[in-house]
Each structure stands twice: as structure tokens, then as C-alpha cells.
Amino acid sequence: MQRRIFGIETEFGIRFSPRGMGHLSPEEAARVLFRPVVAWGRSSNVFLGNGARLYLDVGSHPEYATAECASLSDLVRQDKAGERLFEDLAEQAEDHLALRGTEGRLHLFKNNVDSADHSFGSHENYLLSRRAEFSRLVRFLVPFLVSRQLVVGAGRVHPAGCPTAVAMKKEGGSYSFSQRADYVWEAASSATTRSRPLINTRDEPHADASKYRRLHVIVGDSNMSETTLLARAGMTDVVLRLIEDRARLPDLELKNPGLALRTISHDPTGRHAVRLTDGRSISGLDLQREFLGAAQTHLEREGSDRPEMPYVMDLWERTLDAVETGDASGIDTEIDWAIKAKLLGGAIARRGTDYSDPKIAQLDLAYHDINQQRGLFYLLQRKGLAKRWVSEAEVRMATEAPPSTRAALRGRFVDAARRAGLDHTVDWVHLKVNQHPGLTHLCQDPFADEDPAVEESIRTMLASVPADADGGMPPV
Numbered sequence: 001m002q003r004r005i006f007g008i009e010t011e012f013g014i015r016f017s018p019r020g021m022g023h024l025s026p027e028e029a030a031r032v033l034f035r036p037v038v039a040w041g042r043s044s045n046v047f048l049g050n051g052a053r054l055y056l057d058v059g060s061h062p063e064y065a066t067a068e069c070a071s072l073s074d075l076v077r078q079d080k081a082g083e084r085l086f087e088d089l090a091e092q093a094e095d096h097l098a099l100r101g102t103e104g105r106l107h108l109f110k111n112n113v114d115s116a117d118h119s120f121g122s123h124e125n126y127l128l129s130r131r132a133e134f135s136r137l138v139r140f141l142v143p144f145l146v147s148r149q150l151v152v153g154a155g156r157v158h159p160a161g162c163p164t165a166v167a168m169k170k171e172g173g174s175y176s177f178s179q180r181a182d183y184v185w186e187a188a189s190s191a192t193t194r195s196r197p198l199i200n201t202r203d204e205p206h207a208d209a210s211k212y213r214r215l216h217v218i219v220g221d222s223n224m225s226e227t228t229l230l231a232r233a234g235m236t237d238v239v240l241r242l243i244e245d246r247a248r249l250p251d252l253e254l255k256n257p258g259l260a261l262r263t264i265s266h267d268p269t270g271r272h273a274v275r276l277t278d279g280r281s282i283s284g285l286d287l288q289r290e291f292l293g294a295a296q297t298h299l300e301r302e303g304s305d306r307p308e309m310p311y312v313m314d315l316w317e318r319t320l321d322a323v324e325t326g327d328a329s330g331i332d333t334e335i336d337w338a339i340k341a342k343l344l345g346g347a348i349a350r351r352g353t354d355y356s357d358p359k360i361a362q363l364d365l366a367y368h369d370i371n372q373q374r375g376l377f378y379l380l381q382r383k384g385l386a387k388r389w390v391s392e393a394e395v396r397m398a399t400e401a402p403p404s405t406r407a408a409l410r411g412r413f414v415d416a417a418r419r420a421g422l423d424h425t426v427d428w429v430h431l432k433v434n435q436h437p438g439l440t441h442l443c444q445d446p447f448a449d450e451d452p453a454v455e456e457s458i459r460t461m462l463a464s465v466p467a468d469a470d471g472g473m474p475p476v
Contacts, residue, residue: 004240005068005127005207005405005446006075006233010082010222011061011120012370013109022102029106030060032093033086047426049415050081050400051407061120062086062108067407068428068446072234072308074403076226077390081398083110083370090371110222111154111368112179119183122222123200126215126236127207127446132244137215138199142187143252144239145198145219146261147287150270151319152232153177154221155337157344157355157364173355174266175344177337179221181265185258198257206428208444215240219261224368224377226389227315227334234312238295238304247298250290253277260284270323288320333387339380340367408449412458413441420461433461 014033016024024032034044034056045055051067064082069075090106097104113119128137156179176182186197198219205212217236223229242249253276254260260274264284273281296313319335322328328338347363348354355361369375380386402411413431417424423434431454433439439457 003070003127003447004237005070005125006072006237007066007068007125008075008079008229008233009063009065009121009123009125010079010110011057011063011122012086013107013111013114013120013368014060014062015107015109016097016104017107018102018104020103022104024097024102024104027060029093030056030062032097033062033089033106033108035096036089036092047410047414048085049402049411049418050078050398051402051405051411052078052082054082054085059118059120067402067411068405069403069407070405070447071403072230072237072306072312073390074398075233076230077394077398078403079223079229080226080390080395084395084399087370087372105374107374108370109365109368110224110370111365112221113156113183119180119196121180121218122220124215124217124220124233124236126217126240127205128213128215128240129244130205130209130211130213132213134201134213137240137243138188139251139253140243140249141239142198142257143254143287144236144291145217146254146257146274147264147284147291148232148235149178149181149221149261149265150284150288150323151235151316151335152221152223152228153181153265153337154179154223154228154368155340155364157361159356159358159361173357173360175268175341175355176265177268178261178265180219181261184219184261187254187257198261207446212446221336222368223336224375225334225336225339225386227311227387228336230308230389231312231315231319231335234306234308235291235295235316237306238299238309238312239291241302242291242294242298245298245302247294249294251278252282252287252290268323269326270320285320285324292316292320333385339377339386340364342385343367343376343380404449406443406446406448409443409451409454413454416458416461419465422461431457433457 014026014029016029037046038044047053053065055063057063066078069078086108090108093106156176158174184196184198188199188201189197190201200216200218202216203213205214220232223232255275255277263272263274270285271283273283275281315334319331322331332338332342344360344363347360351357367376372378377386402408410426414426417433425432425434429443431441441454
């Protein structure tokens with residue numbers, strides 16, 4: 001069975017809300033947010049001791065890329081660790097601004113669209129065997145990804161007057177399954193911002209290119225719910241196994257993937273038909289049912305070494321049942337779009353309004369605020385209305401401890417270099433101490449959490465460091 005490495009890259013929205021006078025643009029707010037990082041790492045693009053990458057992306061979007069994870073639960077821990085690191089940085093930024101006389105709140109939103117209708121991403125990375133036929137992979141994976149939003153979409157309010165609501169003639173606004181669906185147009189291409197595809201075709205494996213390639217999926221929504229993220233990666237993993245194992249799959253190639261993506265996103269019943277290249281029509285629900293059935297058959301025959309899969313498969317089926325029946329009560333603590341829909345539905349009922357109410361759009365955004373005291377998702381979680389998959393202690397540990405993959409080597413190397421006060425250059429495969437060219441390593445096996453040569457370099461760096469020396473870790 002082909003082993004898998006998972007990773008998630010999440011871009012965050014940023015906004016400063018002043019108390020009284022004062023204003024910060026997103027660019028200025030991002031610079032203040034990264035001030036401690038730059039002071040400590042001399043860059044706004046750093047690798048951390050937990051193996052992850054923290055950086056400021058194009059458009060002043062704070063971004064966190066998890067370390068390589070070999071387990072689904074590790075992926076959830078590492079993804080949530082990114083939220084905690086940015087939450088801590090935002091609190092430091094607020095304190096710094098207050099000392100300068102600019103009081104207010106710095107909000108970070110784990111969502112995918114802002115008030116100016118700009119979209120930003122949550123990119124998934126899956127390690128594949130180089131033997132996998134990429135054209136076949138795209139052909140069978142795209143219909144799954146187009147309809148996957150019925151299960152793992154984050155949900156989005158479209159207020160009256162917005163382009164989508166106008167185009168759909170929804171005078172009272174509307175609610176869709178996905179935040180990204182309105183911004184993705186192609187099945188696969190090398191683009192990421194212009195004419196966005198579901199699958200980015202860049203061949204950057206960050207590993208031995210003779211053995212591996214990286215599947216870069218950019219159509220997914222950012223997830224607040226731990227169980228939704230678990231399902232998102234787990235469902236995709238089992239479908240990839242079906243394709244890699246050349247299991248029998250129905251030919252469901254879509255005539256227009258971008259149009260199908262939006263049709264399914266804006267259809268709360270899941271029953272609207274989309275066109276296939278052979279002239280047939282099929283609903284989003286039926287698309288997902290085809291993949292669910294194939295996955296169930298495959299797992300019954302081949303089994304799985306992932307302990308999370310029984311829950312993932314059960315949640316996948318229950319969510320499709322919820323869409324089909326129109327009753328989300330069985331999943332409204334586990335699936336983002338359903339959790340949020342319940343929250344918004346209650347507010348609409350209390351206010352006697354609809355999705356055209358600006359307050360409802362505000363609640364939609366506040367659901368994605370990563371501050372655990374202010375964000376509505378975390379309010380629901382504290383009340384037991386949003387299920388957890390990992391503990392808070394595990395998430396906090398993941399802000400410092402890498403998973404048992406190549407990330408462990410990187411994390412130990414970074415920690416040692418910082419403790420020794422040595423300039424170093426690190427990326428996903430390279431480790432280098434700049435002052436000592438001999439302390440340079442190429443780590444092409446993403447599963448290897450041990451390497452004698454790297455361990456020797458770590459011992460060399462630490463040899464002159466007093467045992468009680470400050471670890472030199474970032475103040476986050």
C-alpha cells in the first residue's frame with residue numbers, strides 16, 4: 001500500500017478594527033503581525049521547530065504551511081497549531097499597537113473570501129507515487145473534488161446585491177456550500193491566482209522526484225471544524241488510493257468542471273444536474289454517492305491502516321444523507337457548512353430577516369475568526385456545539401513538536417541552529433548552516449524522521465551551547 005504524506009497551506013484574511021482614531025491597512029497590519037517573526041528570524045518567511053513554515057504571502061496574507069504529516073490526526077493537530085501560533089502573534093501585535101497609541105483588535109480569519117470579493121486559498125498537498133498516471137488521476141479526481149464540497153464545504157452567505165445573488169436572482173440573498181467554488185474555473189493548470197484550477201499541475205515533489213510527485217489541490221475551503229478537515233483529507237486519501245490501485249471507477253468526466261462546481265455549490269438539495277462529456281447528466285449527490293460506494297467496496301476488500309477511516313467513512317455517508325433529506329441535525333456539530341447554517345438560521349429566526357441582512361454576513365465572517373475568545377466557531381465549541389477530534393493539549397504541543405516524518409529532522413535542526421546562534425537556510429528538503437558549508441544536508445525522503453548525518457550536525461551545533469541556554473525559539 002502506497003504511503004501518503006499530507007500537508008495543508010492556509011492563507012488567512014487580516015483586518016484591524018480600531019478603537020477610536022487610527023487605521024491600519026491590511027498591509028500595515030500584516031507587517032505589525034510579523035514584527036516578532038522578522039525580529040527573531042530576520043525574515044517574514046521562516047521554518048519553525050515544529051517543522052512548519054510561517055510566512056507572509058502575496059497580497060499581505062499571513063500563511064501557515066503544516067509540516068509533512070503521515071497521519072490524518074497529525075494533520076488536524078498541525079493545522080490547528082497554525083491557528084494558535086497566529087492567534088498568539090495577533091495578541092502581541094495588539095499589545096504593540098496599544099503602546100504606540102493605536103488601540104484595537106487585529107482579526108485573523110480562516111476563510112477564503114473578503115469583502116472586496118478577493119479569494120485566497122487553502123491548498124492541500126498529497127504525496128503520490130511517480131508511477132501514478134497524472135492524466136488518469138485528473139480525469140477521475142476532478143468529479144470527486146467538484147462534488148466533495150457537499151461534505152466538506154465551509155459554507156458562505158451571499159448577501160442581496162452581491163454579484164452571485166444578483167446573478168441567481170436571490171433578492172433575499174443565499175447560502176452556498178463552498179467559499180472557493182465561485183473563484184475556480186478550470187480542471188487543472190499551472191495557474192493559482194488567474195483562472196484558478198481545481199488542481200495545480202506544478203511538479204514540485206519536495207522529495208525524490210524519481211519516486212514521488214506532489215498533488216496540489218487548490219479548490220478546497222479552509223475548515224474551522226476539526227472533523228470536517230479530517231473528512232476532507234481522509235475522503236481524498238481513499239479516492240486517491242482507488243485511482244492509484246487502478247480500481248474500477250465509473251467514467252464521470254465533467255463537460256465544464258467550473259460551471260459544475262458553482263452549480264453544486266449553490267444547490268442546497270444536491271439534486272441539480274451537471275453535464276458529463278458523454279452527454280449524460282448527473283447530480284452532485286449522485287456523483288458523491290458513486291465515489292462513496294467505490295470507496296466502501298475498496299476498503300471492505302483491502303482494508304485500511306488508518307484508524308480514522310471508520311469515522312471518516314461514516315461521516316461522509318451521514319453528510320450525503322443530510323443533504324438528500326434536507327435534515328442536517330445529525331451532522332451540525334461536525335461539518336462546517338452545517339454548523340454555520342444552524343448558527344445563521346437561529347439568528348435569522350430571531351431577527352425575522354433573511355440572508356440580505358448585513359448582520360448575517362457579519363456572523364458568517366465572525367465564524368472564521370481564529371481568536372478563541374471572540375470567534376463564533378470557538379464559542380460554539382466551548383458550548384459543545386462543535387465536535388473536537390484532538391485535544392487542546394495536543395494542539396498546543398503541535399505548535400512546538402513536529403510529527404514523526406522528515407519534519408522531525410527539520411525541527412531538531414532548526415532548534416539546534418537557533419540555540420547555537422547560527423545563521424541557517426532551511427526549506428522542505430535542504431538544511432544548511434550558512435557559516436559552515438559542511439553542515440549541509442539534502443533530505444529527500446519525507447518519511448524519514450532520522451538521519452545519522454543530520455544528527456551529527458545537530459550534535460556539532462549544540463556542543464558549544466550551555467545546557468541552560470535559551471532555546472532561541474520565536475516568541476509565539
